[in-house]
Amino acid sequence: MTGDANVSGKISIRNVSKIFNENKDNEVVALKNVHLDIEPGELVSLVGPSGCGKSTLLRLVAGLETATDGELLLDETPIQGPHYDRGLVFQDPSLFPWLTVYGNVASGLKARKLYDKKSNTVEEYIKMIGLEGFEKSYPHQLSGGMAQRVSLARSFANQPKVLLLDEPFGALDAFTRMNMQDELLKIWTEREITALLVTHDIDEAIYLSDRIVIMTPRPGKIEEIIEVKTSRPRARNNEDFLHLRVRILETLNFAKRADDLSYYL
Amino acid sequence: MKKGVRIAFPYLGAAIIFINYYTIPSLAESRSIYPIILTALLIVYTVVWIASFRSPKKIQKVLNLTPKLFVGALALTAWDILTVRMGVLPLPFFQSFERIMSVFVDDWHLLLKSLLHSLRLLFTGYLIGMATGLVTGVFIGWYPKVNYWIMPIVKAIGPIPATVWIPLIIVIMPTMFGGSVFLIALAVWFPATLMTATGILSTPNTYFEVARTLGADSRYLIFRVAIPSALPSIFMGMFIGMGVSCVTLISAEMLGVKAGLGWYITKASGWTEYHKVYASIIIILITFTTIITLIFKIRDKVLVWQKNEIKW
CATH class of the missing domain: 3.40.50.300 (P-loop containing nucleotide triphosphate hydrolases)
Known part of the structure; x- marks a missing residue:
C-alpha cells in the first residue's frame, strides 16, 4: 500500500x-x-x-x-x-x-x-x-x-x-x-x-484474506478481527493455518480448547 | 417393422383409396378431382422420401409419419364409403371428400378473397392488441401504482369473452371492420397484458441487483433486464392471444361482418351448401395451424437461451 x-x-x-x-x-x-x-x-x-x-x-x-x-x-x-x-x-x-x-x-x-x-x-x-x-x-x-x-x-x-x-x-x-x-x-x-x-468457510477465509472479521449474531456485531500474516501462496495444511482455524472456532464458541490441537488434526 | 414396409405404407393407403374409388359405384356424379389430388400427394410424398436420403434423421422423420398417413387413408376411405358409396351418413349435412375438394376448384376466388379479408382483420386486431397489451403489461409490472389502479380493470374486463360485446359494437362503431378490429384487439389485450405483467413481476430480484451494481439505469433495467426475462411469459401470452383472436374473428364474421371465412360459412349454411362449410373449415384449420407454427418458430429463434418445454 x-x-x-x-x-x-x-x-x-x-x-x-x-x-x-x-x-x-x-x-x-x-x-x-x-x-x-x-x-x-x-x-x-x-x-x-x-x-x-x-x-x-x-x-x-x-x-x-x-x-x-x-x-x-x-x-x-x-x-x-x-x-x-x-x-x-x-x-x-x-x-x-x-x-x-x-x-x-x-x-x-x-x-x-x-x-x-x-x-x-x-x-x-x-x-x-x-x-x-x-x-x-x-x-x-x-x-x-x-x-x-x-x-x-x-x-x-x-x-x-x-x-x-x-x-x-x-x-x-x-x-x-x-x-x-x-x-x-x-x-x-x-x-x-x-x-x-x-x-x-473458515478455511477459505484463512486461505484468502489479509484480515478476517469475525462476527456474532443477536445483535450482529464484530467480535474480533484477526490478521493473517502468513505470506502467499499459503499452504492449506501448515501449522499457522490450523492455529488460526482453532482461534476462529474458539471465538465463535465452536472449539473445545485451543491447546488440544490434536482434536482438529 | 421393416423399413421397406413402413416406406410403402402411404402407397398402400393410396391403393386402397383408388380401389374403393374405381370399384364401388358412386351415388353422386364423379368429378375425377379425387384421383388428381391423391396423385399429387403421392408425388409430394415420393419427393420428400427421396430427399430424406441425405440424412438418417430425416428418414426417421418420414418413417414416423407413414403409419399416420396410412391410417389417414383408411379414414378417408371409410368416410367415402359411409357418404357417397353407401349413403349411410345423410346428405346434405355429410359431404363426400370429393365434393368438398371440388369447392376449392369451383369457388376458389371467393374463398381466397374471404381468407385474405379474415387475415387482414386478424392481424390488424392481433398486432394492435399485442402492442397495447405489451405496453400495459410493462407498466403494470414495473410501477406498483399502475398495478394498483389498472390491474382491477384488467381483472374485471379480461375474463369476459370479447364476443359478448358484438351487439354493442354493431351499434357503436361506425364500421364493422373497425369494430371487429377493436374486438380482436380487446381479446388479445387481456392475455398479452397479464402474461407480460406476470413475466416482469416474476423477474428474480438478483438480476436487478446485479444490473444496478453493474451501473444500469432504469431504462436498462426495463428494456435489458425485465423485458428479456419476461419473454417466455410474453410468448405464452402471444399463443393464448392467437387462440382467442381466432375465436373472436370467426364469431365476429359470423355475426356481423359481411366478408371473411366466418361470413362464408354462415352464407354457405344458409344455402345448405355444406360442402362449402367443410371446405372453409379446412382452410381455417390450415391457416391457423400455419400461424401457430410460425409463432413457435419465432419463439424458438428468440428464446434459444431457454430450454424449451412446450413443443409444437
Whole structure:
C-alpha cells in the first residue's frame, strides 16, 4: 500500500447499525455499531454464523440497503445506492440467462454505454477466466464453476475499485472451490483491487484474506478481527493455518480448547 | 417393422383409396378431382422420401409419419364409403371428400378473397392488441401504482369473452371492420397484458441487483433486464392471444361482418351448401395451424437461451 493518490478503494464503515422492522414490535437488529476500515487493495473476509449480519453488511457496502444509523464511505465519499465502482458477485452466479457468455461479460460496459465493438476488452476478460471458446454459450450450458467464473469476469470487466463477494464459491464442489479460490487470488493480485468476502468457510477465509472479521449474531456485531500474516501462496495444511482455524472456532464458541490441537488434526 | 414396409405404407393407403374409388359405384356424379389430388400427394410424398436420403434423421422423420398417413387413408376411405358409396351418413349435412375438394376448384376466388379479408382483420386486431397489451403489461409490472389502479380493470374486463360485446359494437362503431378490429384487439389485450405483467413481476430480484451494481439505469433495467426475462411469459401470452383472436374473428364474421371465412360459412349454411362449410373449415384449420407454427418458430429463434418445454 503506497501513498499514491491513484490507489483507491478504501472502505470506511463508521458506527453502522441496521434495523429491519417488519412492524414496531418486531424489530430485528441486524447490525449494531459496526466499525471497520478496509484499506485499498486489502482482502478482508467476514465470517460468522448465519444471522450475524455479514451479508447485510456487504449489501450495505454494495448500496443495495441503506444503514439505519452510521456512515459508509468509499474513498471518503458517502455510499449512496449501487455503483459500478463496487462490483458484486453472489453465491448464485445470477447470469442473465438470455445473454451469451460474451453478452454477460459485456453487460456492465453496455449498461454504462462504454461498450465498443472494435475493442477486445470483453475477450480479454473471458480469457482471464479461461473460458475462450465459450463466448457464444448460454448460461444453461455452463457448469456451476464456469458460470461463477463468468460472473467474476462480468464484475471485473467494469474495473471496479471494490469487489464484493457474497459466498461466491459456497455452491461449488470442494475441488472446484479450491481452484476458484486460487483463480480469485491470482486476479486480485493482478488487479490490486479491494475485496470484501462473505463466507461460511473458515478455511477459505484463512486461505484468502489479509484480515478476517469475525462476527456474532443477536445483535450482529464484530467480535474480533484477526490478521493473517502468513505470506502467499499459503499452504492449506501448515501449522499457522490450523492455529488460526482453532482461534476462529474458539471465538465463535465452536472449539473445545485451543491447546488440544490434536482434536482438529 | 421393416423399413421397406413402413416406406410403402402411404402407397398402400393410396391403393386402397383408388380401389374403393374405381370399384364401388358412386351415388353422386364423379368429378375425377379425387384421383388428381391423391396423385399429387403421392408425388409430394415420393419427393420428400427421396430427399430424406441425405440424412438418417430425416428418414426417421418420414418413417414416423407413414403409419399416420396410412391410417389417414383408411379414414378417408371409410368416410367415402359411409357418404357417397353407401349413403349411410345423410346428405346434405355429410359431404363426400370429393365434393368438398371440388369447392376449392369451383369457388376458389371467393374463398381466397374471404381468407385474405379474415387475415387482414386478424392481424390488424392481433398486432394492435399485442402492442397495447405489451405496453400495459410493462407498466403494470414495473410501477406498483399502475398495478394498483389498472390491474382491477384488467381483472374485471379480461375474463369476459370479447364476443359478448358484438351487439354493442354493431351499434357503436361506425364500421364493422373497425369494430371487429377493436374486438380482436380487446381479446388479445387481456392475455398479452397479464402474461407480460406476470413475466416482469416474476423477474428474480438478483438480476436487478446485479444490473444496478453493474451501473444500469432504469431504462436498462426495463428494456435489458425485465423485458428479456419476461419473454417466455410474453410468448405464452402471444399463443393464448392467437387462440382467442381466432375465436373472436370467426364469431365476429359470423355475426356481423359481411366478408371473411366466418361470413362464408354462415352464407354457405344458409344455402345448405355444406360442402362449402367443410371446405372453409379446412382452410381455417390450415391457416391457423400455419400461424401457430410460425409463432413457435419465432419463439424458438428468440428464446434459444431457454430450454424449451412446450413443443409444437
